[in-house]
Amino acid sequence: MDKKTMLVAEHIDKRFGMTHAVNDVSVTIDAGEIRALIGENGSGKSTFCQMLCGIYTIGGGTFTLDGKELHIKNQVEANDEGISIIVQEMGTLSGLTVAENIYLGHEKPFMHYGVKDTRAMNREAQKLLDAYGFGRIKAGSMIDRYNFEDRKLVEIVKATYMKPKILVIDETTTALSQNGRLELYKIMDAVRADGRSVIFISHDLGEVLSHADTVSILRDGEYIDTVSAKDVTEDDLKRLMVGREIGSAYYRTDYGTPVSDEVVLKVSGVTVPGEIEDVSFELHRGEILGFGGLSECGMHEVGKVIFGASWDRAGSVTLANGTAINDIPTAIKNSIAYTSKDRDNESIILNESIRNNVVLPSIDDLANHGLLNGRKLTRFANEHATNMQTKMQNVGQFVSDLSGGNKQKVVLARWLGKGSDILVLDSPTRGIDVKVKQAIYALMADMQKQGKSIIMISEEIPELLGMSDRIFVMKDGRINGEFKRDPALSEEDLIAKMV
Amino acid sequence: MEKAKNRENEQSRLRAFLGGDTFKALLPLIGFVVIIVVLNILTHGKILTPKKLRLLLSQIYYPTIVATGVFFVMTLGSIDFTEGSTLGVASLVVSALSFYSIPLAILGGILCGAAIGAINGFFHVKFKLQSFIVTICTMYLFRGVCAYFTTETAVPASAAIKALDNNGLKIGITVAVLVVAWFLFRFTRIGNDVKAVGSGETAARFSGVHTDRVKFLAFVAAGSLTGLAAFVNVIKVGSITATAGNQLETQILISLVLGGLPITGGAKVRFSNIIVGTLMYAVLNSGLAILGYDPQTQQLIKGVIFLIFVALTIDRKALKVIK
Numbered sequence: 001m002d003k004k005t006m007l008v009a010e011h012i013d014k015r016f017g018m019t020h021a022v023n024d025v026s027v028t029i030d031a032g033e034i035r036a037l038i039g040e041n042g043s044g045k046s047t048f049c050q051m052l053c054g055i056y057t058i059g060g061g062t063f064t065l066d067g068k069e070l071h072i073k074n075q076v077e078a079n080d081e082g083i084s085i086i087v088q089e090m091g092t093l094s095g096l097t098v099a100e101n102i103y104l105g106h107e108k109p110f111m112h113y114g115v116k117d118t119r120a121m122n123r124e125a126q127k128l129l130d131a132y133g134f135g136r137i138k139a140g141s142m143i144d145r146y147n148f149e150d151r152k153l154v155e156i157v158k159a160t161y162m163k164p165k166i167l168v169i170d171e172t173t174t175a176l177s178q179n180g181r182l183e184l185y186k187i188m189d190a191v192r193a194d195g196r197s198v199i200f201i202s203h204d205l206g207e208v209l210s211h212a213d214t215v216s217i218l219r220d221g222e223y224i225d226t227v228s229a230k231d232v233t234e235d236d237l238k239r240l241m242v243g244r245e246i247g248s249a250y251y252r253t254d255y256g257t258p259v260s261d262e263v264v265l266k267v268s269g270v271t272v273p274g275e276i277e278d279v280s281f282e283l284h285r286g287e288i289l290g291f292g293g294l295s296e297c298g299m300h301e302v303g304k305v306i307f308g309a310s311w312d313r314a315g316s317v318t319l320a321n322g323t324a325i326n327d328i329p330t331a332i333k334n335s336i337a338y339t340s341k342d343r344d345n346e347s348i349i350l351n352e353s354i355r356n357n358v359v360l361p362s363i364d365d366l367a368n369h370g371l372l373n374g375r376k377l378t379r380f381a382n383e384h385a386t387n388m389q390t391k392m393q394n395v396g397q398f399v400s401d402l403s404g405g406n407k408q409k410v411v412l413a414r415w416l417g418k419g420s421d422i423l424v425l426d427s428p429t430r431g432i433d434v435k436v437k438q439a440i441y442a443l444m445a446d447m448q449k450q451g452k453s454i455i456m457i458s459e460e461i462p463e464l465l466g467m468s469d470r471i472f473v474m475k476d477g478r479i480n481g482e483f484k485r486d487p488a489l490s491e492e493d494l495i496a497k498m499v
Numbered sequence: 500m501e502k503a504k505n506r507e508n509e510q511s512r513l514r515a516f517l518g519g520d521t522f523k524a525l526l527p528l529i530g531f532v533v534i535i536v537v538l539n540i541l542t543h544g545k546i547l548t549p550k551k552l553r554l555l556l557s558q559i560y561y562p563t564i565v566a567t568g569v570f571f572v573m574t575l576g577s578i579d580f581t582e583g584s585t586l587g588v589a590s591l592v593v594s595a596l597s598f599y600s601i602p603l604a605i606l607g608g609i610l611c612g613a614a615i616g617a618i619n620g621f622f623h624v625k626f627k628l629q630s631f632i633v634t635i636c637t638m639y640l641f642r643g644v645c646a647y648f649t650t651e652t653a654v655p656a657s658a659a660i661k662a663l664d665n666n667g668l669k670i671g672i673t674v675a676v677l678v679v680a681w682f683l684f685r686f687t688r689i690g691n692d693v694k695a696v697g698s699g700e701t702a703a704r705f706s707g708v709h710t711d712r713v714k715f716l717a718f719v720a721a722g723s724l725t726g727l728a729a730f731v732n733v734i735k736v737g738s739i740t741a742t743a744g745n746q747l748e749t750q751i752l753i754s755l756v757l758g759g760l761p762i763t764g765g766a767k768v769r770f771s772n773i774i775v776g777t778l779m780y781a782v783l784n785s786g787l788a789i790l791g792y793d794p795q796t797q798q799l800i801k802g803v804i805f806l807i808f809v810a811l812t813i814d815r816k817a818l819k820v821i822k
Contacts (some may be wrong), residue, residue, distance in 0.1 A: 309705060332707040340705065349699035349706075352766040360695055360706040363688045371686050398766070414706075 004031040006066060006197040007052075007166055013060030014047055021047045022059065023221040029166070034188055034198040036212035036229070038205070040241055040459075044221040045201050049168045052199075053085040054078035066165055076105040082165035084158075086172045091155045092143050099125035099139040102158045128161050129154075133183070149180050160187055167191055168199045173207060185211055203294070203499070205234045217241055238495055250438040251466025252445055255487050259469050260285040263320055264453050265336075265422055267306065270315030275301040277477040278315075283422065283453050288444060290468030291457040293498050298477040299457050300341055303426040306455065307331045307338035332361050337420035339411050341427040341457070347411045348399050355381040355395040358414045365418075384417040385410060389439070405436035412443065423447065426457040441467060461491045473497040524767075526812055527759035527775045534779060538786030546786050553666075557735075559781045560669040561586075561728040566751050566773050567680045568724030571717040573755055576697040576764030577623070577630035579718065580638045582725050582751055585615045586744030587645035589729035594656035594739055601660060604733075608726040615641060616722020620715035630718075638748065649741040661737045669731055676724065681770050693717060697764030753805045754780040762813055 007029040014022040022044040029035045037045045050056045052063055054072040063070045065081060072078045075085075092101045099122045103110070110121040118140075125139035134153050143151060152172065160167060169188070173181050188198050188211060202208050208215060209229050217224040217240045224240055262285040270279045276298040283289055291299040304310045306317055308331040317325040325331045331338070340346035348357055358381040359366060366377060381395040388409040392402065399410055408428065415423060425444075429437045444454055444467060458464050464471050473481040473494055481497035483489055538546050545551065565582050572579045592611040596604040615637065622633045648654060684690035692713045695703035704710045733739070758776020761767050783804070787797045 307705075328704060329707045329709060338705065345699070345701050346705045347702065349695055349702040349766075351698040352695065356691065356695070356766065357706075360691065360703070360708070363691055367688060370688075372688065372691070374685075 003033075004195075005029075006031040006033070008064040009048075009052070009061065010064070011061035012048060012051065012058065012063070014044075014051060014056065015059055020221050022051070024061070025218065025221075025223040026061075027216055027223065027226065029197050029199065031197055032192050032195045033214060034192055034200055034212045035226075036200045036202065036208040036215040037218065038202070038208060038215060038237060038241060039218035043218040043241075045218050046170055047221075048218070049085065049170055049199060049201065052078070052166075053083055053168060055085075079105065079162070079164070082163075083168070084160060084162075084164040084166075085168040085170060086152075086155050086159045087170050092151045092158075094142075094144050096143055097122070097140055098129070098137060098143055098146075098154055101143050101154055102128065102139075102161065104158070106162070128157055132157055132187075149177060152176055152180060153183065156184060156187060160191070163194070164196065166197045166199065168201075170201045171203065173202055173204060181207075205237050205499075208237070209234065235492070238492060250441050251463070252441075255485060257469075259287045260451075265306065265320070266316075266318050267302075268316055268318075270302075270305050270313060270317065272298075272301050272305065272310050272313050275310075275477060276305070276474075279305075279477075279479055280315075281472065281479065283455060285453055286448055286451045287469045288448055288454045288456060288467055290464040290471040291455065291474060292459070292461060292464045292471060292494055293474035293480075295459055297474040297498070299472075299474045300426055302474075303338060303340070303424045303455065303457050306422075306424050307336060309338070332418070332420075335419070335421040336424065337361075337415035337418060337422070338424045339408070339415070339426060339428060341430060343404070343407055343411065343430070348407055350400040351398065353396050353398055354385055354390065354392055354402075354410055357399055357410055358384055358395070358417055361414055362418045380417060381413075384413040387416065388413040404430075405432045408432055408436065408440070412440070420452075422453050422455075424455045424457070427459060428456065429458075429460070429463060461494055464494065465489055465491065475499075524759065524769075526808075527757065527772070527779070530757065530808070531775060531779050531782075534783055534786070538782065538790075542786060542789045545789055546782070551785065551789070555781050555785050557666065557669075558785070559777050560673045561731045561735075562747070562750060562754060562780070563673050563773065563777045564676050564728040564731065565721075565725050565747065566754055566777050567676050568721035569751050570680070570755060570760065570768070570770075570773050571684075571693055572630070572721045573760055573762070574693045574697050574764045574768045575714055575717055576700075577714070577717070578634065578752070579619065579721050580631065580634040580748045580752075581615060581619060581641060582721070583744040583747035584638050584641035584645055585612050585722055585725040586729050586732060586747055587739070587741075588615065588641050589726040590733050590739045590743050591645065591648055591654055592726075593660070593730050593733045594654050597657040597660040597733065601663070604660065605727070605730050608729045608733075609723050610726065612722040612724070612726020612729065613719050614722070616719040616725075617715070619722070620718030623718065624711045624715050645739075645743065646741045649739060649743075653738040653740045655738040656733050660733055663734050669734070672727070672731060676727070677774070684770050689713075694764075694766050694768065697768070698766045750780065753801065756805065756808055756812070757783075759812060762809060 005028055009025065009027050012022055012025045025044070025048060037049070039045045047056065051058045054075045054077055065083065070081055072081060093104065096104070102125050103121060107116060107121070110117045122139045129135060129137050129139060134157065137146060137150055137154060143154065146154070169184070173184060176184060188200065191198050200208070200212055209232070212229050214226055214228055215232070215237065216226040217237070219241060227236070263282045264285050265283040268280045271277050279302060291302055293299045301310060305313060306325065308317070308325045308327045319325065319334055323330070323334055325334065325336065344350055355378055359377045362380070363372070366372065366380060378395060385392065385395055390409040390413065391406050399407060402410065428440055432440070444456070447454060456464070456467060469485045471483040471494065472479050473483070475498055483493065535546070565586070569579050569582060589608045589611040593604045593608040596607040619630070619634050619637055622628050623630045692703070692708050695706065695708050696710050696713055700710055732743070754776040755772055756762060756776070757779045758772035758774070759769065760772040760776065783801065787800060792800065
C-alpha cells in the first residue's frame with residue numbers, strides 16, 4: 001500500500017536582501033513519518049520551517065498540506081491549518097499563566113460575551129498537563145515560576161494538544177536535559193503512531209539517526225538529498241552537510257612557509273562568564289591564526305577579548321612589549337584592529353558618511369595639535385576607500401546605502417588607514433559575494449607578507465583551511481584542538497573537534 | 500493620457516522631494532521665511548520695526564546660550580529636560596554670590612550648572628538610564644530646590660549685577676559662547692565623537708570613542724552653559740522667583756527642532772540649527788504676542804507647529820538604530 005502524503009513543498013524560495021536563504025527547495029513528507037532536517041548554520045533549514053509556520057512570508061513556491069494548498073499569513077492561521085512549531089529559544093510569554101500560554105490565540109472556547117472564563121481554561125489546561133504526565137506544572141500559576149525546561153514542556157503541550165498534522169521541532173533538544181529529551185521523543189513517536197508527521201531539526205546527528213525515519217540535507221539554502229536513517233552513518237551525514245569543493249583558486253596556495261617565532265600578542269587564562277573558559281594562546285608575527293567552531297562555541301568572544309571589548313573578563317591580553325589590553329581605545333592605540341561579525345552594529349556606523357567612518361579610529365593621528373582639517377580628513381578617507389575599490393559616489397555617501405560587501409570594504413579601509421599591525425577579523429566574508437571575498441583573501445595574504453598578524457574567526461571551514469597558518473577549533477567555550485597548516489588537513493578533521 | 504502621466508510624474512517627484520534629505524535640510528529656513536512673512540502680514544508689518552527687533556534680540560541671549568549646550572546632548576540622540584530648573588537654581592546661586600563679587604557669581608553659576616549636569620550624566624552613564632527619565636526626575640528635584648528658597652519672597656540680586664544690564668555685554672557673551680562651541684564642534688574631535696555616538700553608539704565604541712566619557716561631558720557642558728545663562732538672566736531680571744526658567748526646557752527643545760536638529764541626533768545635525776532655531780522661536784513667540792493671543796492659545800499654536808516639524812524632519816531610518 002502506498003503511504004499517504006502529508007506535506008508537499010514545491011520550489012520554496014526565500015531571499016533576505018543579498019542572501020539567498022532558501023533556494024528552490026522541494027520535499028515531500030509522508031504521513032506517519034519523522035523527517036529530520038539537517039545542515040550547517042545558514043543552510044536555510046530554520047528559514048524553510050518558519051515559512052511553513054507563517055513566521056516568515058513565503059518568498060516563492062507552495063506548500064500543500066494533506067492535499068490542500070496553504071496560504072498562511074501568520075502563526076495562528078498556521079495553527080488552524082494543523083501546523084505547530086516548537087522553537088529553539090524561549091517560546092512562552094512571561095507575565096501570563098501556564099494556561100494562558102497554552103491557549104494563546106485560541107481563547108475562543110473560553111470566552112463568554114467577551115469575558116474569559118479563567119476557571120474553565122485552567123481546568124482544561126490542567127487536564128492536558130496531567131495527560132502528558134506533566135502534572136507537577138500547575139495551569140493557574142504564572143509561567144515565570146517555572147524554569148527553562150518546564151517552560152519548554154509547556155510549549156510542547158501548547159504545540160501538540162490540538163493534534164497538529166505536522167509538528168516542527170526546531171533545535172529544541174539542545175535546551176532540554178536528558179529527561180526532557182525523552183519526553184519529547186515520546187511525543188514524537190506518539191505523533192507518528194497517530195499517522196501524523198514531524199519535522200525534526202537538530203545538530204545532534206546521533207539523535208537524528210536514532211529518532212528520525214528519514215533525513216533531508218540542506219546546504220547553502222539548496223536541497224541536497226534525502227536519505228533513510230537506517231542506511232547512513234553520522235559520517236555520511238557530515239559529508240553531505242559540508243561536502244563542497246575545497247581548494248578553489250582564491251585561497252593561499254603556499255604550504256610549509258615558516259612562521260616567525262616572534263610573539264606579538266599573548267592571551268592567557270581568559271574567561272568571560274557564559275562565553276569562554278580559560279583560553280590561552282600566542283599570536284606570532286606574520287601569522288594568520290584561524291579560529292573555528294560552531295557559532296555558539298565562544299570563538300566570536302575571543303575576538304572581542306583581544307580588542308578589549310568584553311565585559312567582565314578575567315585573565316590577561318598582553319602585547320610583546322608588555323602593554324595590557326583592557327579597553328578598546330588602548331587596543332586601537334596599540335595597533336589592534338577589529339572587524340565584528342555583527343558588521344552593521346559594531347563595525348560601522350550606518351547613519352554616517354563613509355568619510356567619517358573611515359577617519360574615526362585615526363582621528364587623533366590626523367589632528368594637528370588637536371585641530372582637525374576637514375579637507376585632510378576627506379583626502380584620507382578618499383585615499384583608503386578608493387584603495388579598497390569601494391563602490392561609491394563619493395566619501396560623503398552614507399554607509400547605510402552600501403551593499404554588504406562594500407560596507408566590509410569601508411570597515412577594512414578604516415583599519416588599513418590606521419595601519420594596524422594586529423587584525424582581528426571576525427567572519428570577514430560573511431554575506432559577501434565571491435568577488436569581494438577574493439579581494440579580501442588577497443588583501444589578507446598581502447598584509448601577511450608585510451609582517452602583520454591576523455586572527456581570522458570564521459564559521460566557514462574551507463576559508464579556515466585555505467587561509468590559516470594555524471587553526472584553533474573551539475567547543476563549549478574552550479579550545480578543543482589545534483591544527484597546523486597542511487594540505488592533508490580535511491574539513492572532517494575540524495568538524496570532529498567541533499561537535 | 501499624456502497629461503495624466505505628466506501629472507503623476509510631477510506628483511511622484513514632489514513626493515520624493517518632500518521625503519528627501521534636501522527638503523528636510525531646507526525646511527528650517529523655509530519655515531523661518533514663512534513664519535516671518537505670515538506674521539508680518541498678520542501684524543501689518545509691526546513685527547519688523549526696529550523697536551520690536553531690539554526687543555526680540557533681548558529675548559534670545561540666554562536661550563541661545565542654553566541651546567548651545569543642549570545641542571551637544573541632542574546630537575548624542577539624548578535629551579535634557581533640566582535646563583529650566585538648572586537655570587532657576589543657578590540664578591539663585593548667582594544672586595547670592597553677586598553681593599560678594601561678580602566674577603565669583605559667574606563662576607558659581609557655571610559650577611552649579613555643571614554639578615547638575617554631572618548628576619544627570621552620572622545616572623545616565625553609570626546606571627544606563629535613559630536620559631529623558633533621568634532628566635525628568637532631576638527637573639522636578641531642582642524645581643523643588645528652587646521653589647524652597649523662593650516660597651516666602653523673591654530672592655534679590657545685588658545692585659552691582661543689575662548695573663551690568665546692557666546689550667553689549669549680553670551680545671558679547673552669547674557670541675563668545677557660539678564661537679567657542681562652533682570651533683570645538685567643527686575643528687576638534689569633540690564634534691566627531693558626539694555625532695558618532697548619536698549615529699551609532701556601539702559602533703562608535705568599537706571605533707575607539709570613549710562613549711561614556713563623551714556622554715557624561717555633554718551633560719556637564721549643557722549644565723555649565725545653563726549656569727552661564729543664569730548669570731545673563733539675573734542681569735536682566737534682577738530678582739529670582741519660584742518660576743525662574745519655567746518651561747525653558749521645552750522652549751529649547753522646540754527651538755532646536757525648529758532649527759532642523761533631528762530629534763535622533765547623529766550625523767545630520769548642523770551647528771546652524773542652534774541659531775536658526777532660537778531666532779525662529781523668538782519670532783514666533785513675539786509674533787503671537789503682538790497678534791494678541793493669550794498665553795494658552797500661544798502654547799497651543801506652538802505645540803501644533805512643533806508636532807508638524809518633528810513629523811516632517813524626523814529621520815525614520817535613524818529611529819530604528821536608536822535604543
